[in-house]
C-alpha cells in the first residue's frame with residue numbers, strides 16, 4: 222500500500238484481509254481442553270495429538286500434506302495420526318536431527334550447524350564479553366534480516382519437509398520478520414532507514430516485504446476484564462524491608478500509602494478496583510517524585526510494580542492540569558508517550574493505562590509493529606492522550622504526520638536500559654530530536670528498569686534534565702529474592718532429556734522455557750509436543766497473530782509450557798508463572814535477571830532452573846555467583862570454582878561487557894538510604910550536574 226492510500230484506509234470501514242493458514246478451531250481439542258493435559262495420555266493419540274498439532278500449527282512445522290487440506294470434520298484421531306506420520310517418519314525434518322520421533326544427538330549437531338549458518342543466530346549464539354544483548358536480537362533481527370538474509374534461511378526450513386505451511390509463512394516471512402524488523406524492535410547500525418522504514422518499506426509492500434494486515438482483536442470492554450488482576454503473594458509485605466536509595470538533589474519524601482498521593486477520586490476508585498491496597502517501594506518513592514515534576518531514573522526488581530509507579534502520577538497530572546478530550550483529528554498531539562521494546566510488553570502497558578484511566582476522559586492508544594499500519598492510524602485519529610508504542614511503529618506514525626509532538630509533557634522509557642542500548646538507542650535519539658518534540662527541559666522524562674548498567678545510565682543523561690533523581694530499590698540489577706534460583710550443570714546434549722524430566726516433575730504448573738535462538742524455540746517446542754507436553758512458543762519469527770495466540774494460550778493455561786527467546790524476557794506479567802527454565806543461559810547477566818523475573822512477581826514465589834553448560838557459559842559464572850549471593854541463594858561449589866578459575870580482576874558485578882555491574886547511580890551521589898517503609902530524607906549530594914548535559 223502506498224503512502225497515499227492511508228487516508229482512504231482510515232475512512233473506509235476496514236476488514237481484515239488476514240486469512241489464517243490453519244484455523245485454530247479446526248484443530249481444537251474440544252471445549253474442555255483436557256487434551257492439553259501435560260501428563261502423558263496413556264490411552265490414545267487422540268488425547269495428546271491436538272497439543273502437538275497445536276504447536277505444529279502455530280509454529281508452522283505442520284506438514285502441509287498431513288494438515289493442509291484436511292477436512293474440518295475429520296476426527297482428531299485421523300489428524301493426529303497424520304501429524305504423527307508427517308513428523309515422526311523423520312522425513313519432515315530430513316537431516317535435522319529428528320528420527321523416529323526423537324532428536325538424535327548426532328544429527329542434532331546438524332541443527333546447531335544450521336543455526337550457525339544463520340547470521341542472526343550466529344549473533345545470538347556467539348558469546349563473550351562483547352556480546353551483550355545479542356540474544357535480545359531475537360527481537361531485533363529484522364533489520365539485519367531484511368532482504369536476503371531472512372530469505373536465506375527459508376529454503377533450509379521449507380526443505381525440511383514441513384510442506385506448505387512453513388513455505389507459505391516463509392513467503393510472508395520476510396514480511397513478517399523482515400517487516401517487523403524493518404520498523405520494529407529494531408537494531409540499526411546507523412539507523413538510517415529505520416524510522417521511516419515501516420511506511421516506506423514494510424507496510425507499503427514494496428521490495429522490503431508484503432503488506433501486514435493483522436489487526437489485533439480489541440481488548441475486552443467490560444469492567445471485570447479491565448480490572449482483572451492476580452493476587453499479591455505472601456512476600457508482598459516483605460517489600461517494605463528492601464533498602465531504597467534516592468540520589469540527586471531535593472528529592473521529595475516518599476509516601477507511605479495511596480492517600481498521601483492525594484490522587485483524584487476516579488483514580489483512587491480505579492486503584493481500588495485493580496486490587497491495589499498498598500504501595501510497593503518503587504511506587505512509594507517514584508510517585509511523589511513524578512508528581513513533583515522531576516525527571517526520574519528508577520531501578521527496581523522485576524515484578525515490583527514499576528508500571529503503576531509511572532502511570533498513576535502521570536494520570537494524576539493529566540487530571541489535575543486538564544487535557545484535551547479525545548476527538549477525531551488527523552493530527553493527534555498526545556501529552557504522554559510511553560515506549561517499550563517489545564510488542565507484547567507495550568500492549569500490556571497500554572492495558573494498564575486503560576485500566577487506570579477508566580472513567581476519565583484520558584484516552585490511551587497502543588500501536589506496535591506486526592499489525593496493520595492503517596489500524597494503528599485509525600486508533601490514533603480517534604483521539605490520543607497517552608500513546609503507548611514500540612519505537613519503530615512510533616517513528617513511522619510520526620513520519621506519517623499522524624502524531625505531533627508539541628504537546629508531549631511526559632516521555633517514558635520502560636525497560637530503559639534496553640531502550641537506550643545500541644539496539645534502540647538510535648531510534649530514541651531520533652525521537653527526542655524530532656521536530657516539535659519539547660526539549661528535555663520542557664518535558665518530564667521517566668526511565669524504569671530492573672537493570673541499569675553504568676554506561677547506559679551515562680547515555681540516559683542526554684535524555685534527562687541534569688537534576689534528575691535516581692531511585693534504586695534494592696541492588697540495581699539484582700534478582701528478585703522471591704525467585705528460588707537453581708543452577709544445574711548440564712551439557713548441550715543432555716539438555717533435552719533434563720528438560721523433559723523437570724517438566725514431568727513440574728506437572729501442569731505454568732513454565733517458561735528460554736532458549737537462545739528462534740529456530741531452537743521451534744525445535745524445542747516441537748520436541749516437547751512430541752513428548753506429549755503441551756507447549757507453544759513465542760519468538761521474533763512468528764507472525765504477530767501467532768505471538769499473541771501463543772501468549773493467550775499460555776496465559777489461560779491451555780499450553781502450560783511456553784518456549785521463548787529473549788523477546789519474552791522483559792516485562793511480561795503473566796499470572797501464575799511458577800517456573801522459568803533457562804534451557805540456554807542468555808549471554809548477559811542482565812538478561813538472566815529479567816528472564817527469571819517472569820516468575821516470583823508481586824510478592825509471589827517462583828522457581829528458576831538454569832542449565833549451565835561449561836562449554837559455553839563460563840563467562841557467566843562470576844556474575845551468576847554475584848547475583849545468586851546477592852539474592853541469598855545457594856551457590857553451587859562447582860560454579861564458584863568456575864567463577865574463580867575465570868576470575869576477571871576488577872570485576873564487581875555482573876556485566877558481560879567487561880564493565881562492572883552498576884550498583885548505584887553512576888553520578889555517585891546518594892541522598893537517601895532507607896527502607897521502603899520509611900519516608901525519605903534529603904541530604905545534599907555532590908552531583909556534577911554539568912557532566913550530564
Ligand SMILES: Nc1ncnc2c1ncn2[C@@H]1O[C@H](COP(=O)(O)OP(=O)(O)OP(=O)(O)O)[C@@H](O)[C@H]1O
Nearest residue numbers: 497499500501523524525526527528671792794823
Ligand atoms: N501496589 C500494588 N498492589 C498490588 N498489585 C500491584 C501493585 N503494584 C503492581 N501490582 C501488580 O504487580 C504485577 C507486577 O507489576 P509490573 O508489571 O508493573 O512490574 P514491573 O516492576 O514493571 O516488572 P518488570 O521489571 O518485570 O517489568 C502486576 O500484575 C501489577 O498489577
